[in-house]
Amino acid sequence: MKKHRLGLIGCGWIAHFYARILPRLSDRVEVVWCADPDTLRSGEIAHRTNARSIPDYRQGLGEVDAVCVLVPHHLHRPITIDCLAAGCHVLLEKPIARTVEEADAIIAASERSGRTLMVAYPHRYRKSMRVFKDAVVGGNYGELFMLDALMDESFADYTLGWIAQRETLGGGVFFSASPHMLDVMLWIAGEPQAVSMVGTRAAAQMEGEDTAVSILKFKSGVVGTTRHTWASPRTRIWYTMNAMCQQAHITLTTQPLDDIVATGADCRWLTRITALSQTGDAELLHESDEGLDLEPEIIHFLDCLDSGQTPETDGATARKIVELVQNAYREADERGTNV
Ligand SMILES: NC(=O)c1ccc[n+]([C@@H]2O[C@H](COP(=O)([O-])OP(=O)(O)OC[C@H]3O[C@@H](n4cnc5c(N)ncnc54)[C@H](O)[C@@H]3O)[C@@H](O)[C@H]2O)c1
Structure with missing residues (x-):
């Protein structure tokens, strides 16, 4: 090789x-x-x-x-x-x-x-997210009908310089960071039919919104929401994704064990996936120290270079997210429901 x-x-x-x-x-x-x-x-x-x-x-x-x-x-x-x-x-x-x-x-x-x-x-390439997707669409827990994703980040100090300006960032948190969740949701639930968003500015350091909520409908019939803030008080909750299937509520949580702003790439993490059904206790499907781990994503890139295969997150896949976000912004601007 x-x-x-x-x-x-x-x-x-x-x-x-x-x-x-x-x-x-x-x-x-x-x-x-x-x-x-x-x-x-x-x-x-x-x-x-x-x-x-x-x-x-x-x-x-x-x-x-x-x-x-x-x-x-x-x-x-x-x-x-x-x-x-x-x-x-x-x-x-x-x-x-x-x-x-x-x-x-x-x-x-x-x-x-x-x-x-x-x-x-990076998120769809994480080992834990592959386990989550397999559990959600694998059929053991019945059909998926609702997805909810929350990213709760105390990044008010991060929203300076180019991140504070619409011209250099491209929008607010919904443009820059909610796509992490949108990419995973499209990967799990398929083609979107409609997306709407609302936003607000809680830390007031940037031109765009630092807090955004969106609702989605997928062609498969699945409905979804994303909730994202960069203005949280110091929190240990980082990324939670909930999937409602007909027979279980499956939850993935990735939590930093340290202050992620202070420790950055050296932050320690805990990731867990549980399935809660009508009968019995919560079933633990996965537990690891995986956090914002770029290794599987970088390996996929290298594999694509060696095999000539098209990456999962190629230009067309990423373009679709920009289009969705721009359409949702346009609608919110018309209604006056973003900042
Ligand atoms: N995957 C993730 O979870 C994640 C997290 C944060 C940021 N990002 C993305 O990473 C990218 C960078 O964000 P960041 O937070 O590291 O920003 P940053 O501001 O911390 O770093 C950007 C760097 O680019 C440098 N730079 C500017 N012009 C340059 C040029 N012409 N040539 C080379 N370097 C130049 C700047 O000096 C700066 O050091 C963005 O696309 C952002 O959305 C991804």
Whole structure:
């Protein structure tokens, strides 16, 4: 198997989660350089990945066959198109871009280049989420009819700089982070028929909403909700997904055991999945220390490069989420039900 030569573009918050995993995959991938105009940041991530630090990714494109693009959303389109045109495969952080038009330009560039484009939606790749999906759609608990997802995050301190501005973020929390839940819900329940959202600003540090609720109807008949806040008081509840099936209520909970803002990629976690039916006690289906673990997602990307298969979260899958979110925003703006 070919060992891939990788560049990391953007060395901020999420880059630390990559830096934690990539050295473990050294039989499959070598990180050649880490690029960030903030050279303190690129130096730190380069040190952790045993790579070189460079200020400008364009200096290094000839040395690598793949890149991870981990930059603010307004830079997704220009940087990804640059890298594809230089012949690199791209693992691009979510969401694909700020608008459907930008997403289309990125998808067209990946088609022109013949290189792989994968959008990083980590949750569906988590081992626990695979167990959850198998339980929910596997038939042992009857048919699924309702999904509910909650992300409860005390990220008020995170909503500064580019995240505070609609122009650079693309919207609010519903645009930037609720898609983590939407991606999993579409993966489980199939094609959506309708989505509506309402939003509010609780911490008041950003132009967009920091708190959003949405309701969904799927063509399969399943109904769903997402609830998301970046304005929570310090909480240990992070990600909870509930599935109502005809014979059981199945719950996945991923909780940080430390303060995730302070500990970042080193945070310790507890993930549990239980099934509660009419008879008997709650059945424990899964318990692990899995948290925001990017390893299965990065392995899927490498597998796709080696096999030529299309990633599960390809450009078209990610574009669909941008379209859903934009439509829901448009409707909320008309009604005056977002900030
Ligand atoms: N998967 C997840 O759970 C998750 C969590 C957080 C963020 N993200 C995504 O990761 C991406 C980055 O978010 P973040 O929170 O790490 O932001 P951040 O602000 O912490 O880091 C972004 C970095 O990009 C750098 N940068 C800016 N312009 C650049 C350029 N031209 N070349 C190289 N680097 C450049 C900045 O200096 C900064 O260090 C976004 O797409 C975001 O949505 C994903």
